[in-house]
Amino acid sequence: MTLSERELTRRDEFDAAYRQGALPAMQAIERKVCGCDYGATSWATKEEADLVADFLALQPNVLMLEIGAGSGWPGLYMAAASGCDVVLTDLPFDGLRIAMRRATGDGVFGVRVAAVADAARMPFGSHAFDAINHSDVLCCLLQKREVLAECRRLVRPDGRMAFSAIYVPRGLATEDHRLAVESAPEFAETRESDYPGLLEATEWKILDRHNVTAAFTRSCKARLRLEQAEHNALLPLVGADELDRREQLFSRRIAALERGILKRELFLVVPNNADDRNRP
Numbered sequence: 674m675t676l677s678e679r680e681l682t683r684r685d686e687f688d689a690a691y692r693q694g695a696l697p698a699m700q701a702i703e704r705k706v707c708g709c710d711y712g713a714t715s716w717a718t719k720e721e722a723d724l725v726a727d728f729l730a731l732q733p734n735v736l737m738l739e740i741g742a743g744s745g746w747p748g749l750y751m752a753a754a755s756g757c758d759v760v761l762t763d764l765p766f767d768g769l770r771i772a773m774r775r776a777t778g779d780g781v782f783g784v785r786v787a788a789v790a791d792a793a794r795m796p797f798g799s800h801a802f803d804a805i806n807h808s809d810v811l812c813c814l815l816q817k818r819e820v821l822a823e824c825r826r827l828v829r830p831d832g833r834m835a836f837s838a839i840y841v842p843r844g845l846a847t848e849d850h851r852l853a854v855e856s857a858p859e860f861a862e863t864r865e866s867d868y869p870g871l872l873e874a875t876e877w878k879i880l881d882r883h884n885v886t887a888a889f890t891r892s893c894k895a896r897l898r899l900e901q902a903e904h905n906a907l908l909p910l911v912g913a914d915e916l917d918r919r920e921q922l923f924s925r926r927i928a929a930l931e932r933g934i935l936k937r938e939l940f941l942v943v944p945n946n947a948d949d950r951n952r953p
Contacts (some may be wrong), residue, residue: 687813690714691744691768695913698906702899706892711746712771715808716889717837721939722747723754725835728881728941729804731755736785736829738762738802740792740820741810744774748806749781758783760802762790793819799826805834809937810841811868812861821875830944834877837885837939843867849934856922856929872942881941889937890930898921 691701694712704710708719717725725747731737733756739748742761749772752759761784763769769787776784790796792807793816805824811817823836841853841862843903854862863871872879898918907916929935 686744687714687763688765688767691765691771693911694744695771697909698903698910702896702903704883705899706895707746709746709750710891711749711775712744713746713808714743714744714768715741715810715837716839716892716937717747717808718888718892719750721837721885721888722750725806725941726751726755726884728835729806730832731757731804733757735803736760736801737804737806738797738824740805740807740824741813742772742787743768745775745816747808748772749776749779749784751806753779753781756783757804758785760785760797761787762792762795764791786867792816793823795823795827796825799925800829800832802827803829803832805832805836809837809839809858811836812858815860817860817863817882818865818871821877823869825875825877825944828944832842832940832944835939836942837937838868839889839935839937840868842936843935845934849932852925852932853929853934856925857935861935868938872940876945877942878945879940883939883941884936885939886930886936891928893923893927893930895942897927923939 691712696924700710700712703713707713729737735757737757737759739759739761742748742763748759748761760774761769766789769789773787788796792814805828811820814820828834839858839861841857845853869879904916
């Protein structure tokens with residue numbers, strides 16, 4: 674796999690984030706914000722994960738691919754709740770290592786494999802999976818079109834995919850665009866097309882889409898408030914510079930979300946050749 678210098682830096686940052694998220698103090702905050710304690714880097718809440726699991730029709734004998742699985746949220750949770758089998762993939766190794774420890778501790782026996790893999794070039798055969806999920810992954814990757822095309826190759830003709838993404842809306846004024854980009858994940862901007870256009874170009878059909886910006890805003894506000902309240906406890910664990918960086922980022926992000934110049938959406942899609950069984 675060939676990654677740009679920026680992507681390699683981002684991978685290392687995620688590795689550090691997963692180690693940080695494994696701290697009990699951070700997991701206690703996560704439980705209050707998202708309803709989970711996996712050390713997640715996505716913003717999927719338990720309610721959102723349940724909605725996705727229902728759409729993907731997860732149950733025993735269903736095989737799901739979780740891209741950008743990180744430390745296991747929400748893939749391990751959905752596998753445990755539904756009894757489906759799951760393959761976890763990501764580039765940062767530390768996240769997958771934490772996920773496998775969690776799977777063992779929780780008794781999640783449906784994990785087929787955890788693989789370090791580039792989302793645009795997966796080491797699996799075509800039509801290998803019944804379901805695919807990725808939570809806030811595309812907004813952290815440059816190769817959005819390539820990843821969606823690879824997912825299309827990997828899913829079975831009657832399969833389904835769910836994914837969430839944070840993005841910068843098109844048509845913003847120059848200053849609003851700058852503020853939105855500064856508050857978003859590094860690769861959140863979709864340069865060649867918006868997500869509906871990217872999905873159409875890679876032969877996916879949107880069955881439903883949910884604007885989850887309001888929930889994302891509430892989660893960011895809660896995270897900022899709780900980290901500020903626990904500042905003294907977090908200080909020796911993560912350091913003053915990191916706490917300051919996080920506070921500034923959350924403050925910028927909340928301001929952008931409230932101004933409507935940053936969005937988060939959940940897309941529920943099927944291959945564009947899916948038959949009527951996949952229609953709502």
